[in-house]
Amino acid sequence: MMDASVSMSFPITEQQARLLAVVEPLAALFATRADEQDRSGAFPYANFADIRAAGLPALSVPTTLGGWGADLLTAVMVIERLAQGDGSTALSFAMHVQTIGSAAESNDWPEALFAEVCRAAVTRGALINSLATEPALGSPSRGGRPQTTARPVYADHGAIDHWVIDGCKSFASMFPVLDYAIIPASLDDGSDEVGRFLVTVDAHFHIEQLWDAVGMRTTGSHTIALRGVKAPPANLIGRTGQAKGGVGNAWFTLGVSAVYLGVATAAIDAASGYALHRIPSALGRPIAELESVQRQLGQAALLLHTARTQLYYTAEQWTRHPERPPDLTTWLTAAKVTVTNHAVAAVDHCLRAVGGAGLTRALPLERYYRDVRAGLSHPPSDDEAAILFGRHALQQRKEG
DSSP: OOGGGGGGGOOOOOOHHHHHHHHHHHHHHHHHHHHHHHHHOOOOHHHHHHHHHHTGGGSSSSGGGGGGOOHHHHHHHHHHHHHHHHHHHOOOHHHHHHHHHHHHHHOOSOOHHHHHHHHHHHOOOEEEEEEBBBBTHHHHHHOOOOEEEEEEEEEEESEEEEEEEEEEEETTTTTTOEEEEEEEETTTTTOOEEEEEEEOTTTTTTEEEOOOOSSSSSSOEEEEEEEEEEEEEGEEHHHETTTTOOOHHHHHHHHHHHHHHHHHHHHHHHHHHHHHHHHTTTTTSGGGGSHHHHHHHHHHHHHHHHHHHHHHHHHHHHOOTTOOOHHHHHHHHHHHHHHHHHHHHHHHHHHHHHGGGGGSTSHHHHHHHHHHHHGGGEEEEHHHHHHHHHHHHHHHHHHH
16 A cells, blocks of 8 residues: 655654554555445444554644644544545544544633543543534534534522433444544523533434445444433533634544545555556556556546645644634635545546456445545535635635
C-alpha cells in the first residue's frame, strides 16, 4: 500500500512521523479484514480493539490531559492513512477525533466534563460521537429543531435533579463501540431552547433500524431510539445561543474529507498493482505499459495530488490562524467539495484503467467505488457550496 501522505512536500513533524508509523501497520491489517466485513456488513470490532490498543483514541486529546495533542493537519494525515486500509473504520474513528478535537479547540465545554471524557479516552480508549441527525430532521447543518426532547425532573428544593431524554437519532456511526454520545435535544423547560448533553451509552439506547447501505457498510451507523436516558445537570454542555462563535467545524469537514482521499489513494494502489501484473495473452506484456492505462491512472493521481494539496494546506492554515478569519469558512467548503469530488472521479479513472475485472469482488475496486461516493453526502453538499461561492462572488463585486 502506498503512503502518499509522507511523500507530500508539507513539513512532516516528529510527532506526525511517529503517529504515521503507528497507523501504518494498522491500516495494512485493516485492509486484510475489509473485504469480508464489507460482504457481511459486520461491524469491525477487531479494528477498534486495535485502535484502542494503539492508544489512538487519545489522538486529539490535549497533552495537558495526557493525550497526543494532535493538531488538525496531523489528525487529517492519520485519518487518511487509516482509510487506505478500511474506509468504514476510518470514517467512524474520524467522528471521535473531530468531536474531541473541535471541543478542545472551541473550549466551549464545561472544564470538568471535557476532562472526564479525555481521561477516559486516554486511560481506557473510550470513544465518543455526536448523534445529531434525526430521521425527520435530516442533516442538522440545514437547521431545524430536534424532535428528541429533554425533560427536567426537579428535586424537592426546586432545582433540576436530572434530565430525561427521549427521541431517535440516525446515522449513529460507531454505535456498537461508543462509550459516550453528545445528544442535541429540545429542552422541555419552557425556554424553547436546544441543549447538548453528554451521556453515557447504556441500556437506554436501543437499535431501531440496522445500518444497511451500499457503501461504508461497516460503520455501524444504526438508527437509535433513546428511551429514558438520564443526564445530570452538569452534563448539559450548552444551550442554543450559549456556544462560543466560530466559522465552521473544520475538524469534521476536513476529517471526513481525509477519509475519502484515503479510499481513493487505496484505489490507485490497487489499480496500479493489477496493471503491473495483468498480462493478457493477446498483448504479451503487462497492461501497465499501455498508454491508455497510464493516462487513466495519471488522471487519477493528478486529481488526488490537487485534492491532497488543498486539504493539507487548509488544515495547516486553520491551525496556524487561531483568530479564524471569516474567509476560512469558504476554504473549508472548497476543500471538502474538491476532495470528495476528486476522490470519486479518481476511483472512476481507476476502474476504467482496470476494465471489467474492477467490477468483480476479486478486486477491492468495486468496494472503493461504493465507499467513496458516500463523501458526497456529508455537508456541505455540492449544491450548497455552489450557492455559497456564488453569493460570495456577488458580495465581493458589490463591495468592490
